[in-house]
Amino acid sequence: xxxxxxxxxxxxxxxxxxxxxxxxxxxxxxxxxxxxxxxxxxxxxxxxxxxxxxxxxxxxxxxxxxxxxxxxxxxxxxxxxxxxxxxxxxxxxxxxxxxxxxxxxxxxxxxxxxxxxxxxxxxxxxxxxxxxxxxxxxxxxxxxxxxxxxxxxxxxxxxxxxxxxxxxxxxxxxxxxxxxxxxxxxxxxxxxxxxxxxxxxxxxxxxxxxxxxxxxxxxxxxxxxxxxxxxxxxxxxxxxxxxxxxxxxxxxxxxxxxxxxxxxxxxxxxxxxxxxxxxxxxxxxxxxxxxxxxxxxxxxxxxxxxxxxxxxxxxxxxxxxxxxxxxxxxxxxxxxxxxxxxxxxxxxxxxxxxxxxx
Numbered sequence: 332x333x334x335x336x337x338x339x340x341x342x343x344x345x346x347x348x349x350x351x352x353x354x355x356x357x358x359x360x361x362x363x364x365x366x367x368x369x370x371x372x373x374x375x376x377x378x379x380x381x382x383x384x385x386x387x388x389x390x391x392x393x394x395x396x397x398x399x400x401x402x403x404x405x406x407x408x409x410x411x412x413x414x415x416x417x418x419x420x421x422x423x424x425x426x427x428x429x430x431x432x433x434x435x436x437x438x439x440x441x442x443x444x445x446x447x448x449x450x451x452x453x454x455x456x457x458x459x460x461x462x463x464x465x466x467x468x469x470x471x472x473x474x475x476x477x478x479x480x481x482x483x484x485x486x487x488x489x490x491x492x493x494x495x496x497x498x499x500x501x502x503x504x505x506x507x508x509x510x511x512x513x514x515x516x517x518x519x520x521x522x523x524x525x526x527x528x529x530x531x532x533x534x535x536x537x538x539x540x541x542x543x544x545x546x547x548x549x550x551x552x553x554x555x556x557x558x559x560x561x562x563x564x565x566x567x568x569x570x571x572x573x574x575x576x577x578x579x580x581x582x583x584x585x586x587x588x589x590x591x592x593x594x595x596x597x598x599x600x601x602x603x604x605x606x607x608x609x610x611x612x613x614x615x616x617x618x619x620x621x622x623x624x625x626x627x628x629x630x631x632x633x634x635x636x637x638x639x640x641x642x643x644x645x646x647x648x649x650x651x652x653x654x655x656x657x658x659x660x661x662x663x664x665x666x667x668x669x670x671x672x673x674x675x676x677x678x679x680x681x682x683x684x685x686x687x688x689x
């Protein structure tokens with residue numbers, strides 16, 4: 332499908348369509364991280380597993396431990412990215428960084444990780460060694476330890492090379508209360524850097540771009556960046572990494588959790604020129620593309636400039652910018668003020684743009 336250059340980009344024409352509610356079978360769109368994923372979680376999993384920890388709706392659970400002043404943050408994630416190696420990273424680096432970041436989004440200090448491996452018979456040992464070395468290097472970068480694990484081997488053709496499941500554990504310092512449910516009207520919305528690199532890098536590795544872009548995935552552990560920010564500005568209300576479903580879907584989740592609206596300025600959202608060109612050529616909306624090394628920060632407006640200055644001190648925050656504001660009007664909505672002066676409503680992603688992205 333080719334995009335019409337005379338028409339504005341419309342992501343709804345480029346994703347997996349949703350003509351039915353898909354109650355009988357799981358489809359690829361259920362893995363998008365968007366509305367289909369949320370429906371699957373709410374209707375199948377949460378309706379049966381429901382408890383106060385899951386009800387918070389964050390990527391990690393905030394747990395109270397008897398006798399301890401600090402709270403525990405726990406998150407688990409499964410990684411099925413295809414291909415296993417891509418510009419800027421691989422499934423091993425992705426597994427560690429993604430789990431570290433999910434734990435850090437509650438303001439926790441990630442400390443320990445468990446790792447489970449499902450390996451297909453015939454998988455090259457040399458490739459496995461490269462992936463494990465990458466995991467070890469990323470653990471050292473994030474200053475976390477893998478403390479338990481499990482390995483299963485399945486018959487050839489029963490898996491796609493390698494799947495990795497990781498669980499992260501961290502401590503939330505006393506007094507920190509951060510989550511998607513805490514955004515307040517008048518807050519500023521920041522992003523730590525440019526959008527879309529991970530999704531485009533993976534697509535390039537699949538040979539589906541049709542050209543060489545030179546784009547590298549942004550995959551990286553952000554716990555040090557986040558902790559430095561919180562040490563200076565403990566007033567931060569929300570942290571969220573815009574992975575599957577991208578910036579637009581993540582902000583929709585926050586708007587619903589906090590019952591606020593979020594108003595974005597399109598011309599303030601940072602993006603590398605080569606990502607913008609790739610999106611225009613392919614008809615993708617970068618606001619819905621996965622990122623693996625960026626964080627959304629929502630905090631009182633008075634601290635926005637200071638936060639950006641802190642973020643810019645890190646290579647992971649060099650393109651940090653203020654991109655919007657939280658409002659009490661139209662709760663649950665995310666609105667984009669376009670470069671042309673019009674207003675566009677950003678919905679949660681409904682289907683799947685690029686499957687097997689993480």
